[in-house]
Amino acid sequence: MKLAVFTKNRSNPAYAAARLGADRAAARLGARTVHYVPEEPDDAREQNALIEQALTERPDAMVLVPVHPTAVNAAIHKVNAAGIPLVSYINRLTEGRCVSFVGSNDYPLAFKIACYLFDRLEGKGDVVIVEGPPESVTSIERVRAFRDAAAAHPEIRIVAACSGRYLLQPAREAVARIVEATPRIDAILAANDIMAIGAIDALRAAGRSALLVGVNAIPEAIAAIKSGDMIASADFNAMNMGCLAAECAIRHVRGETVPREIILPVQIVDRANCSLWDQPYEERVCLNWSDVVNKRGIG
Numbered sequence: 001m002k003l004a005v006f007t008k009n010r011s012n013p014a015y016a017a018a019r020l021g022a023d024r025a026a027a028r029l030g031a032r033t034v035h036y037v038p039e040e041p042d043d044a045r046e047q048n049a050l051i052e053q054a055l056t057e058r059p060d061a062m063v064l065v066p067v068h069p070t071a072v073n074a075a076i077h078k079v080n081a082a083g084i085p086l087v088s089y090i091n092r093l094t095e096g097r098c099v100s101f102v103g104s105n106d107y108p109l110a111f112k113i114a115c116y117l118f119d120r121l122e123g124k125g126d127v128v129i130v131e132g133p134p135e136s137v138t139s140i141e142r143v144r145a146f147r148d149a150a151a152a153h154p155e156i157r158i159v160a161a162c163s164g165r166y167l168l169q170p171a172r173e174a175v176a177r178i179v180e181a182t183p184r185i186d187a188i189l190a191a192n193d194i195m196a197i198g199a200i201d202a203l204r205a206a207g208r209s210a211l212l213v214g215v216n217a218i219p220e221a222i223a224a225i226k227s228g229d230m231i232a233s234a235d236f237n238a239m240n241m242g243c244l245a246a247e248c249a250i251r252h253v254r255g256e257t258v259p260r261e262i263i264l265p266v267q268i269v270d271r272a273n274c275s276l277w278d279q280p281y282e283e284r285v286c287l288n289w290s291d292v293v294n295k296r297g298i299g
Contacts, residue, residue, distance in 0.1 A: 009041035021242030044071035124155030125186030171198030
């Protein structure tokens with residue numbers, strides 16, 4: 001069985017983890033993966049072309065995270081028309097049909113990590129938000145949650161915001177500009193961990209410090225939590241999402257009933273529990289299918 005796996009880029013460690021998760025599920029179930037990754041990060045034209053390419057190669061199923069909420073919809077309809085089963089993960093489709101969706105609820109995840117940060121600030125301080133791409137559904141929901149959490153804390157001020165496009169270097173450069181222009185920064189809310197790492201670099205270069213949280217619990221973030229450069233991350237577990245999405249696709253092709261959606265719970269990772277995540281992705285364990293399905297049922 002051949003499984004076509006689509007991710008957004010090669011620059012975000014979370015997507016490397018998603019590919020690893022898909023590979024693990026496929027190997028365990030006797031399938032093989034073919035990966036389709038835009039060379040230009042998050043490029044919709046390139047993902048459209050990669051979907052077209054995959055259609056000519058006739059995989060048994062596809063597992064896909066769309067790079068844009070609407071820009072690949074025409075290609076999704078072509079997948080549906082070709083009768084190839086499709087499982088979406090991380091970001092939901094806005095058009096077309098999929099067998100299942102595997103992801104997490106971005107709003108509660110981000111609200112929880114923001115409140116964690118504000119508690120550490122004792123409910124007052126000047127905070128910077130580092131957003132993902134403006135068209136990213138996950139970033140939109142996370143930033144909305146960040147701002148709602150801030151609104152619930154009257155002495156928290158959002159003093160600046162910037163887009164790091166979910167990438168390290170753009171985040172480093174954007175935060176550096178804010179640091180230069182902003183005399184006081186008590187904390188930074190980053191919508192993903194790789195941008196948080198960029199923010200750490202920008203603060204260090206300026207001889208500044210701030211409390212900092214992110215999202216993804218990537219190995220680099222765990223190292224930063226251990227060193228004290230970050231205080232926490234929310235575990236948006238792309239490796240588990242990739243693994244479960246691939247397993248959904250393979251089981252569906254085999255004729256099994258699979259859940260219409262699988263939503264992973266929110267977990268906050270900090271110094272108290274980070275040892276549970278303190279491993280490279282290659283050594284982390286994917287969730288067990290039966291445990292996930294038995295907890296939520298199939299529907």
